Amino acid sequence: xxxxxxxxxxxxxxxxxxxxxxxxxxxQEPRGLFQGRALAVVKPANVAQVSQVLALCNESGTGxxxxxxxxxxxxxxxxxxxxxxxxxxxxRLDRIRxxxxxxxxxxxxxxxxxxxxxxxxxxxxxxFPLSLASEGSCTIGGxxxxxxxxxxxxxxxxxxxLALGVEAVLADGRILSTLSKLRKDNTGYDLTSLLIGSEGxxxxxxxxxxxxxPRPRARICVFLGLSEPxxxLALFGEFxxxxxxxxxxxxxxxxxxxxxVLRHIPGSRDPLPEQYPWYALADFASMQDDGIEDRVIxxxxxxxxxxxxxxxxxxxxxxxxxxxxxxxxxxxxAQKFEGGSIKHDVSVPIGDTPAFIDEASxxxxxxxxxxxxxxxxxxxxxxxxxxxxxxxGMEKSDFLARWDEVNEIVHGIVAKLxxxxxxxxxxxxxxxxxxxxxxxxxxxxxxRAIKASLDPKGVLNPGKLL
Amino acid sequence: xxxxxxxxxxxxxxxxxxxxxxxxxxxQEPRGLFQGRALAVVKPANVAQVSQVLALCNESGTGxxxxxxxxxxxxxxxxxxxxxxxxxxxxRLDRIRxxxxxxxxxxxxxxxxxxxxxxxxxxxxxxFPLSLASEGSCTIGGxxxxxxxxxxxxxxxxxxxLALGVEAVLADGRILSTLSKLRKDNTGYDLTSLLIGSEGxxxxxxxxxxxxxPRPRARICVFLGLSEPxxxLALFGEFxxxxxxxxxxxxxxxxxxxxxVLRHIPGSRDPLPEQYPWYALADFASMQDDGIEDRVIxxxxxxxxxxxxxxxxxxxxxxxxxxxxxxxxxxxxAQKFEGGSIKHDVSVPIGDTPAFIDEASxxxxxxxxxxxxxxxxxxxxxxxxxxxxxxxGMEKSDFLARWDEVNEIVHGIVAKLxxxxxxxxxxxxxxxxxxxxxxxxxxxxxxRAIKASLDPKGVLNPGKLL
Numbered sequence: 001x002x003x004x005x006x007x008x009x010x011x012x013x014x015x016x017x018x019x020x021x022x023x024x025x026x027x028q029e030p031r032g033l034f035q036g037r038a039l040a041v042v043k044p045a046n047v048a049q050v051s052q053v054l055a056l057c058n059e060s061g062t063g064x065x066x067x068x069x070x071x072x073x074x075x076x077x078x079x080x081x082x083x084x085x086x087x088x089x090x091x092r093l094d095r096i097r098x099x100x101x102x103x104x105x106x107x108x109x110x111x112x113x114x115x116x117x118x119x120x121x122x123x124x125x126x127x128f129p130l131s132l133a134s135e136g137s138c139t140i141g142g143x144x145x146x147x148x149x150x151x152x153x154x155x156x157x158x159x160x161x162l163a164l165g166v167e168a169v170l171a172d173g174r175i176l177s178t179l180s181k182l183r184k185d186n187t188g189y190d191l192t193s194l195l196i197g198s199e200g201x202x203x204x205x206x207x208x209x210x211x212x213x214p215r216p217r218a219r220i221c222v223f224l225g226l227s228e229p230x231x232x233l234a235l236f237g238e239f240x241x242x243x244x245x246x247x248x249x250x251x252x253x254x255x256x257x258x259x260x261v262l263r264h265i266p267g268s269r270d271p272l273p274e275q276y277p278w279y280a281l282a283d284f285a286s287m288q289d290d291g292i293e294d295r296v297i298x299x300x301x302x303x304x305x306x307x308x309x310x311x312x313x314x315x316x317x318x319x320x321x322x323x324x325x326x327x328x329x330x331x332x333x334a335q336k337f338e339g340g341s342i343k344h345d346v347s348v349p350i351g352d353t354p355a356f357i358d359e360a361s362x363x364x365x366x367x368x369x370x371x372x373x374x375x376x377x378x379x380x381x382x383x384x385x386x387x388x389x390x391x392x393g394m395e396k397s398d399f400l401a402r403w404d405e406v407n408e409i410v411h412g413i414v415a416k417l418x419x420x421x422x423x424x425x426x427x428x429x430x431x432x433x434x435x436x437x438x439x440x441x442x443x444x445x446x447x448r449a450i451k452a453s454l455d456p457k458g459v460l461n462p463g464k465l466l
Numbered sequence: 467x468x469x470x471x472x473x474x475x476x477x478x479x480x481x482x483x484x485x486x487x488x489x490x491x492x493x494q495e496p497r498g499l500f501q502g503r504a505l506a507v508v509k510p511a512n513v514a515q516v517s518q519v520l521a522l523c524n525e526s527g528t529g530x531x532x533x534x535x536x537x538x539x540x541x542x543x544x545x546x547x548x549x550x551x552x553x554x555x556x557x558r559l560d561r562i563r564x565x566x567x568x569x570x571x572x573x574x575x576x577x578x579x580x581x582x583x584x585x586x587x588x589x590x591x592x593x594f595p596l597s598l599a600s601e602g603s604c605t606i607g608g609x610x611x612x613x614x615x616x617x618x619x620x621x622x623x624x625x626x627x628l629a630l631g632v633e634a635v636l637a638d639g640r641i642l643s644t645l646s647k648l649r650k651d652n653t654g655y656d657l658t659s660l661l662i663g664s665e666g667x668x669x670x671x672x673x674x675x676x677x678x679x680p681r682p683r684a685r686i687c688v689f690l691g692l693s694e695p696x697x698x699l700a701l702f703g704e705f706x707x708x709x710x711x712x713x714x715x716x717x718x719x720x721x722x723x724x725x726x727v728l729r730h731i732p733g734s735r736d737p738l739p740e741q742y743p744w745y746a747l748a749d750f751a752s753m754q755d756d757g758i759e760d761r762v763i764x765x766x767x768x769x770x771x772x773x774x775x776x777x778x779x780x781x782x783x784x785x786x787x788x789x790x791x792x793x794x795x796x797x798x799x800a801q802k803f804e805g806g807s808i809k810h811d812v813s814v815p816i817g818d819t820p821a822f823i824d825e826a827s828x829x830x831x832x833x834x835x836x837x838x839x840x841x842x843x844x845x846x847x848x849x850x851x852x853x854x855x856x857x858x859g860m861e862k863s864d865f866l867a868r869w870d871e872v873n874e875i876v877h878g879i880v881a882k883l884x885x886x887x888x889x890x891x892x893x894x895x896x897x898x899x900x901x902x903x904x905x906x907x908x909x910x911x912x913x914r915a916i917k918a919s920l921d922p923k924g925v926l927n928p929g930k931l932l
Contacts, residue, residue, distance in 0.1 A: 100815075100817065102699075102703070102816070102817035103815045103816050103817045103818075103848075104706075104816075105815070125707075146652065147652050147656075149650055149652075153649065153650060154649075157627075158650060158652075160656065160659075161623075161627065170908070170912070174908045174911070175908060176906070176908045176909060176912055177906060177908075177909075178909065180815075180884065180886075181815035181816075181817075181848075181884065182813050182814070182815060182848060182884070182885065182886055182889075183619065183620075183813065183816065183846075183847040183848055183849070184615055184619060184624060184813045184844070184847045184848070184849045184886065184889040184890050185813060185886035185888070185889065186612065186613050186615075186624075186663060186886070186888045186889060186890055186891065186892045186893070187886055187887060187888050187893060187897075187901055187904075187905060188663075188893065188901065188905060188909065188910075188913050188931060188932075189660055189663065189664055189668070189912075189913045189916060190613075190626065190656075190659040190660055190662065190663055191909060191912055191913070193626075193656040193659035193660065194655055194656055194659070194660050194916075196656065197652060197654075197655065197656055198655055202655070213710075214706050214707045214708075214710045215707075216710075233568075237568070240570075240680050241591075241680045241681075241753070242753055242754070243753055244679075244680045244682075244711070244752075244753035245710070245711040246753070286710075287707070287708055287709055287710035287712070288708070288761065291757065295754065347648050347649065347650045347651060348648070349566075349569045349571070349646075349647035349648060350568070350569050350570075350647075350649065351566065351568035351569045351647075378650070380649075381649040381650045382569075382647075382648060382649055382650065383649070383650045418646065418647065418648070419648065420646075420648055420650065420651035420652070420653055421653060422651070422652045422653050423648075423650040423651065423652060424650050424652055425652065426652045427652070427653055427654065431653075435653055435654065438653075439653060439654060440642070440643060442636070442640045442641060442642045442643075443642060443643075443644065443654065443657060444654075445640070446636070446642055446655075446657055446920060447654050447655050447657070449919040449920060450655060450660075450916055450919055450920070452919065453915040453916055453918065453919035454912060454915060454916070465654060466654075
């Protein structure tokens, strides 16, 4: 019996998609930046079937590319061009196994979308803080495989910090479960953290127990005008020391990015009457209904008096807060209307963000005169999406042809500052070769040794990350 | 040249202690429960020397037992009886390399004591929340090797959650550094978390970058009388949902434990005028000078009205708060005066703590009539130190002879509830054989595979954990 027939007997015939059109829908990510070919798309219904599929593929030496909502940005979920790999879709593992407000834990299968996970938490009056632009379609399995970040890392950490345990299938089909509601367990190596962020190269995550948090009773969102990123840094420090974990998000945007949004995204409007070179967007939350607004207003009065910020707009309704956030979240989208854009998902020590933005902007515009840097993002984590829009009037293809050179310049500055070339999107195929150059050799060696020990035949997501 | 001579040339003659008396001071832990013999104690001064020492030991196949403040409770830092292992003391690596309030990060060498780490944070108006009874002598290296817990896990997590990166020497002497001030870095496997909690079996941690937090401006400490653990659980839920991260610690104590402390620890006194079967000790902290006391008092009024707690004493001074905490922290010490004590460091899902305490207490007293369970500890994490004092009038040795049987009973109940047999103290030698029986086989296999991949000759802390 050939592999496809065996896979069909494991998961049911209709869950092995082998037609070219059927495969195509999974073998390309939505933006079309990464595409491959595949032998088949296999859609198991539960962990036992995932185990059977992996055992069969390991036996035959067939590469397996795990896939959740197919929203990854670095090609980690896309097969290579050989047509010999299978795509393992986890979308049918979509059960919410348990939501437990007493233990503040919920156990979800890999294919549950992030939005459903958030709703499951809300249904028991709890809060699940992971939040990303793609939350309607990305899945918990993918979030964990890539250690997703998002806008609340400053207060709650990345996906890894939110997990209590995982269930994963190893390369040869063995099921490894660290699922647990325990807050403390010192019985051995942290296999949970190792699997999270390994981009499907060490195991296929099939379920996870995630932490729940008390649901904030009041939120307040502030949009501030600033003269420069250094002021944003000082402002962030002030907010953090005065409000601690009540500061839930702290984002930075340049005027040019806001201009792009105002110009191209219907319905957007500038929250402030005057223009500023930079903007910060800060979210605050409190466990009490009252008090937070007074605390934030007092902090704003002091920071404004200290010259840190210009004017500030406080959202007076949830709708207005959503409007503020839409400005921030439309920043990538708006850039599309301005021609080609060369992107970087980098982090530096937060104290170095102003220096990084300044130096990288100068270097890029010196290299391509007229290039328009649009550095924005999660300043509270030191994570800047350093996107560069093409010069006005330049041919898009001429600009994009310089992608690698611009990357080289920006990543060089990141390296000098002890930063990371992938803050939150992961490595996938996009940064695999780059990683070989920038990662410390001993760390790479340790990663390869671990990979070989858990997946000796190299069937799990071959060619990704390492 | 023999190994000792080579080690001496690496670290200097006076830093290789080979006399029996010199060795004895390191080869036994302070309580005398674990002791071994060693070829020598080697005391390198820096990571380069640690690297040389490990390379030499790996070459000669000599077992290396890393040691910090020698305060571990499970024998992880003690050599075996062969006299062929060396003790690698990290105490001379005691530099505070960097304290950076802008990035909220500090880089410390392994031999820095926890108390010094806390002081380093305070010196820049920041807070480092790791706090243990042994903080005056335990070291950051040991805290990380064992993923130390302590009283603030409920709000800040264990040692692993506080680390941004580590510097470690691998078995063959290669130096692996993930030291970093970055809050986000998705460039590969989480080697930091893997090394933390590996009890010196995967690498010797020589330094770490730890997170700093805003320093709370106000603290309040409450001592509450309760009728039963289920009330403590409800009270904890109420505090958490009303005060969120302002709840910094939540401990449970039984009346018998308080009785022991009042009877045996000079200067201790009952904070409440009446007796209660159980007590909770809760710490709250706020980033603002005012407000927290009102919030806590309002919560107490409501929880008392709801019948969750009896009387509550609020510490009116730092000295009084310290008195409350001394009652909690003297609980182990006070038990010594009551004869033999059989101990368990276990955790269960927090919602199951009342059931665990009830069932384990019944089972143990049914097995040894008159045995006196003293379950206390970090209820906010589901981590109960289930200590059992001997029956009055029983021979201590007769009681202690039943250690393994009592363990078996208690750990059986822990297993049934999905708990952990080592919540925060680690495995070491004390629970190594137990681990083999209770840990999922696939997890053990994965741990052994990783161990073999990073330490193929098995020279790092042999016989510990695995």
